[in-house]
Amino acid sequence: MITGASSGIGKAFAFQLAALKMNLILIARRTKQLEEISEALRKQAVTVEILSIDLTQHVQRRQLVDIFKNKDVTLLINNAGFGGKDEKYSSMQFNDIQNMLELNIVVPAELSYHALQSFKIKDFPCGILNISSLAAFKALPNSILYGSTKSFLKEFSLGLSEEYKTSNVQISVACPGNVKTEMFAMELGVELEKIKPSIFVLEVDECAKLILKAFFSGKKFIIPGFTSKMLYLLINFLPRAFISQLEQSSK
Numbered sequence: 001m002i003t004g005a006s007s008g009i010g011k012a013f014a015f016q017l018a019a020l021k022m023n024l025i026l027i028a029r030r031t032k033q034l035e036e037i038s039e040a041l042r043k044q045a046v047t048v049e050i051l052s053i054d055l056t057q058h059v060q061r062r063q064l065v066d067i068f069k070n071k072d073v074t075l076l077i078n079n080a081g082f083g084g085k086d087e088k089y090s091s092m093q094f095n096d097i098q099n100m101l102e103l104n105i106v107v108p109a110e111l112s113y114h115a116l117q118s119f120k121i122k123d124f125p126c127g128i129l130n131i132s133s134l135a136a137f138k139a140l141p142n143s144i145l146y147g148s149t150k151s152f153l154k155e156f157s158l159g160l161s162e163e164y165k166t167s168n169v170q171i172s173v174a175c176p177g178n179v180k181t182e183m184f185a186m187e188l189g190v191e192l193e194k195i196k197p198s199i200f201v202l203e204v205d206e207c208a209k210l211i212l213k214a215f216f217s218g219k220k221f222i223i224p225g226f227t228s229k230m231l232y233l234l235i236n237f238l239p240r241a242f243i244s245q246l247e248q249s250s251k
């Protein structure tokens with residue numbers, strides 16, 4: 001089950017997992033995109049189920065609980081996320097604040113719970129892969145809420161992974177840096193096609209490939225790509241004010 005599979009990293013996960021002959025349940029709001037993806041994936045002889053729901057709506061996501069109860073979901077990828085544009089916390093629309101908290105925190109915590117309930121009765125390997133961000137390591141001005149929500153997801157995943165270390169369930173968290181997707185384009189305020197190749201921006205297929213390779217080799221904490229690994233070290237060791245200035249001048 002992949003949330004946020006209609007574009008970006010989630011869509012790339014879908015194609016790469018289908019190539020491994022995994023049957024898929026794809027979730028996002030945009031029906032047309034999901035239909036086109038499932039049509040393309042069926043050619044790879046896998047079963048693809050699509051569910052167009054708004055995950056921020058509690059009533060709509062209740063049907064996922066039944067899926068965990070009635071189907072053999074073996075891997076949950078909590079990928080759907082909301083970043084919003086760069087702005088001060090107090091300038092954000094209140095509705096965006098609620099959606100970000102819901103989608104980036106409540107949804108992955110809730111889906112992980114239901115997945116773990118269903119994994120309990122299974123005697124084969126299962127997993128949860130949560131997509132956090134490098135932003136999780138320091139909440140920076142103009143994206144404080146996003147960084148804080150991703151920080152929750154990282155800590156939640158690492159803690160859970162300890163709880164499950166001697167079980168059939170692998171819990172991993174990936175913290176990508178910049179990836180060329182709609183979300184990154186929105187953050188920059190440019191069109192996706194206008195983002196030029198750069199060592200600071202990972203291509204989406206490469207990002208998904210590096211994350212899945214690390215996940216299937218058993219890694220619990222994944223930072224995809226050399227540049228992101230270097231940035232991770234910098235972010236952790238340099239003061240917040242310095243990182244913040246660097247980030248603003250790179251845009």
Ligand SMILES: NC(=O)c1ccc[n+]([C@@H]2O[C@H](COP(=O)([O-])OP(=O)(O)OC[C@H]3O[C@@H](n4cnc5c(N)ncnc54)[C@H](OP(=O)(O)O)[C@@H]3O)[C@@H](O)[C@H]2O)c1
Binds near residue numbers: 028
């Ligand atoms: N791009 C980056 O630089 C970057 C860096 C670090 C981490 N990440 C993380 O990577 C994940 C994937 O993002 P992306 O970069 O691939 O961006 P993206 O292309 O914008 O993908 C976001 C996905 O989430 C889905 N989604 C958003 N709101 C939803 C909602 N309310 N209900 C259901 N689905 C919803 C979107 O589908 P619909 O619009 O069809 O609903 C879309 O499929 C996110 O968690 C993001 O925080 C991205």
